[in-house]
Amino acid sequence: MALRLSFKAAALAALIGSAFFGASMVEAQDAVAPPPPAAAVATPGAPIPYTATVKRRPGRVRPAPTRTLSVGSPLTTTSAAIAAAAQTPVPVTAAPLPAADLEAYVDGVVRSSMARDHIAGVTIAVVQNGQVVLKKGYGVASVTGGRRVNPDKTLFRVGSISKTFTWIALMNEVEAGRIRLDTPVNIYLPEKLQLKDQGKKSPVRLRDLMTHTAGFEDRALGQLFERDPRRERSLELYLRQERPNRVREPGVLPAYSNYGVALAGEALANVTGKPFEQLVTEQVIFPAGLTHTTFREDRPWRADLPAPMSPALAADRSDGFRWTPLGFHTEAPEYIGHIAPAGSASSTAGDMARYMTLLLNGGTIDGRTVFSPKTSAAFRTPMYRPAEGAPGWNAGFMDIPLPGGHRGFGHAGATLWFHSNMVMVPDLGLGVFIAVNTDTGVDLPATLPAAIIERFYAPRPEVPVASRMSVAEAKAYGGQFLTTRRSYGGLEGFIDRMIGDASVRAAPDGRLTLTLDGKSSQWTATDKPDVFAPVSGPGLLVFQREEGRVVRFFSPMGFAAFERIGFPHGLGLLMTFAILTGLASIATLIGVVTRDRRESRQTPTQALASLLQITQAVLWLTALAGVGIFASGSRDIAKVFYGWPSGWLLTASACAFVAALLTLATLFMAPVVWRGGRRVDSWTSLRKLGFTCTTLVFLGFAVILSTWGFLEFWNT
Template sequence: MLIKKGRIVVLLIIVGNILLITNLGNNNYNSNIIDISNRNEFLSITESYTAQDIDNVTELESFLDGFIPNQLEQHSVPGMTLSIVKDNELLFAKGYGNRTETPSVNPVIANQTLFRIGSVSKLFTAVAVLQLVENSTLNLDTDVNNYFTAFQIPDTFEEPITLRHLLTHTPGFEEKAYPSIFSSQLGIPSLEEFCIEILPDRVHSPGTITSYSNYGFTLMGYIIEQVSGKTFEDYIEDEIFFPLGMNSSTFKEPLPTVHMLTNMSTGFFESGYPGFFEYLSVVPAGSCSSTATDMAKFMIALLDNGHYNGYQMLLNETVEIMQEEHFTTHPNLPGVCLSLYEFDTHDTHIIGHSGDTIFFHSLMALIPEDDLGFFVSYNSQTGSIARDEFFAAFFDQYYPHNIEVVPMKNYGRNLGQYTVLYLSTRRYYSDKYIEPLTFGFPPYEIIEQDYLDEAWFITKSSDGRLQLLGLEFIQVEPDYFIESTGTYDLEIAFIRNKRGRITNFYTSIAVPMYSFEKIHPIYTTPEGFNFILLLIEIIILGVSITWGITALIRKKKKIEVEESILPSVAKWLNVGVIAFSIVPFILLITNSYADLLRVQDSYIGLNGFIVFPILTVILIAGMITFSTLSWIGIGNKNKKPYWKLWDRILYTVVTVLSLGLIVYFVCFNLLGY
């Protein structure tokens, strides 16, 4: 059946909530589920509009003037800026609302007011790399280690990491927690220092799976510095901003001119209070400040084969390479280009990039086939929802379409293979980077971590549909599902390994740089694991108490026991294990497994106590040693075995059971260093 395409606001609200700069404080993965019962509240904003010709600027402005002020008020966003280009010209540009606390004095002006554009900045980094590829300074398919002298990326896999991998977010890095946004310049490392100190582990073979990586783009910024002999900021200014006439754009922090400082928009907290100017450690990944009209010049260059106002930013063939799909997640889903990615919806091919800092939320979207593009940016923490609503409203207005929902035969069978916990590949796989958590962060203010650390749980309904984030999906092809009502342009595609087993999924709910890996069922049905760990803790505690009571009785009865120092130390190790393991154990039983697998939540729970699992393992290693010594008598008087036979058996059993604690620590990556 054909069902009229409604709105995709829910899709974009979700995307806005999970992209780029996300502060995850969920106590349970189910808290990520979106309640769509109030979706009509969002849909009503655009309900009165019908499809129109975007070339009619009067009608375009009428649409925008009716929509944007409404959403700014609804989401308490002080201001936004936008520009729209069409047929290699600026079609429309306008600012709405205010850029400071005094609206009547400082309104947003599209050709004057600077906004932070977040990860849209990555597109300039990509263009710079491609310029250097054009003049043969760089090569897209050469091992990036060839460009480094101060350090080398370990050769964990046979396949080396290349610039193509970095540009498509497929280098295979894990995500590492690091300070990315600061309220001052104090302590921000150079690109070289950052790339050396924050170098993440390689956990996937390059080119096999996507995982959004700010580190990868920062690494490319460092490469640009190494091969050009200029600072990254100066290279972008000399080779892109100045030739394009983008005179109100810069990557420099703080802003380098009085004009920029005077016209910079304030970023606002959700409460409405003004924030601070954000300093980023990942400069090439998100530090650009720009105006809507400057961004229009950049969009025109990308849409006009690299040309703008007589300047050839990139060759025609290079622009084509940049905009073509280089990594396909699934034939039916949007893919990844070189830094750009596909948004394909409304039967329309869309490429672009979104960008988020703490206070600013931006989006650049291009429709090459129609020579059309737009840029928007909002200046408040609440702007991510408004930004995503704009995207939905724009395409509902100018690209309405219908979705056909045709379930495959026997669509409801064997859904159990899909229903389990999935974690984003943008997460930790190894250690917990213990040093800053144990000994305190450096003496500068860290405002927010920069990672997606999402846990999604897929369930099934009684009528043969998969459920995710409050929506239902029906199978239309093997391993491929679409939103069952046709109201939302959403898809899920599952990926199998060579043995035919489901390993991960991609979805249009998130951008294509995000993959979600299937996690072992033990993490979603933890009752048995919890019981085993509780039993281990009780046995170890019980043995410790028994030995303590026995010692007190002997002392009270004045019964002297000839015992060397080592047997006494062995028993105290047992006490130490129970003492040091109790903190992470309590964390386990009071939090969901999904939270513990995620970076920030386990940090919040453990703080400096993350050292306890390591100390526990050290003590268990000591118990293993003493368990062996107890049977052969090394270290005891007269080299006799320690204690009585029953005590030795009990100590050995407790030692073996303690290994279960190590299994727990390994499962949740708690053994940082």
């Protein structure tokens, strides 16, 4: 779950990321029966005519309605391409990776990154053609105990890779005929969780949740992670209390949504009548033989929550670390069980090697079928692509452009302290998983899978190919853009506007320079219109036009769209008015103590206007100081997430709100101030001009803050 921020971090892009513990552990936590014979495990494929009843969990007050679903071909709601792909496995013709060379290369890259980025521990697995080519751990899982990373035992949080388990369970229900992808999700949800239309014409379908096109805003601060296990909530309660707004029609633009995946997980639980953690264990973890994988968390037992992680697995859990000037700091665990389907899984490199083998092998492993060939084809066939050539979404899996024209599928993930990535490349028979346990380690998982492919299968030319585009042509793509993956109102919306922008500039050689999340990359035109390839690294940059004008581009990894914003909505204008407001406020206060006696003559109206403007100056300076103090502590990502809403930011917002109201009052008083009284009892023309200019500066700043949501101190 890739988190964006200095505060939303390198981690809200994928959110975050249950358990086969051996027979006794499963029996204690999930009451899972022993695995059936291989032939009986999940053969979802044969159409079964029946009347499907939407089940409710025990204890529901509302009686369960019965709905009749016509069952046809198991995947009639997916494209014909999926059915064709299911019958035609991708031929693997590439030479296998040389194990010794691969290990030497990975050792060099990993150790260099660990030293440069201050990473405490790394775990990695590479599989190809059903075999484990590399499985290795680096560094430590615990600083205090000196426990080293063991690829077969040490559990790392895998963040949003958790979502792929959820989609396997969902697609099994689709093939069984109990769920349909193109049916509104409300059909499968309890009444209290059903989505309101909020003025939208189309209902949200399960397909929209799988492709992150449901049209939700993205909210995370103060609720995505918990530090205190006593604050943990059930999945159902979380979904009811943390509803995001619907900000666009479903199926239009991508905007990564953890809430949407959690909603799909709750729909699964509601239809099957089983808690999500039990369901994913029975349908995926148990039959796949993943003995060190769990969606449960290491916390005290509570009757109103799913059972915690088993003691045996908890003993092998890696700590999460933050790098500080004094070295590695061990962080308290982050709890994500309240949104488990979107990100609570923990696993080892060994288990993830089995999992990738399962995904590359069409849903079977060790003779057991975990999901069908048609579902396997859906996971690697585009279900949604926003524009020709753009990265999109398969059935819940990311569609990943890779070096050499290869195309992969998989998912990345992140929590506050862990970052991970899983990429499968069917035409190479290859799967790469990597995870790190330190907040500074985001770059290594993001780049290593593509780097391996580039090194062994698609080396880049030493000298980049000249750009196909002139500088004048490239300038058509330049400008400021704002992500669709953000909150659309209130203080979190203000923060997201601050950190969610991207800039595109035309370089002198005709390439484009993209600055996103504080990092710049270069892109060169391809033979396809509006499609750009990276000079180095993975991904594609695809722009979209309306009436001939470039209006948006899509994230190189498909997480969101970035829409062009004009001058009034740019960060530069906000900062300019913030500086002007600060200077005007200081000048106002200086004037109070330096103005001579003659200049102090004034009418009663002017006296009141002066008092109001002095009050505004104090309030604006307080607001600016509050934002500054909040920003100075925003490098501590845990403090921002756990401490939201910040008291400093709330104070700043409330002060700005009152100052904005007073500014309106002084604006209405301006004509009377200018009319004044007798010449000897009125302000000078210079003071009147200064008053008016200050009022206009304050008013401009207030209008900008209002459009950015900053004045909504009640909306956190």
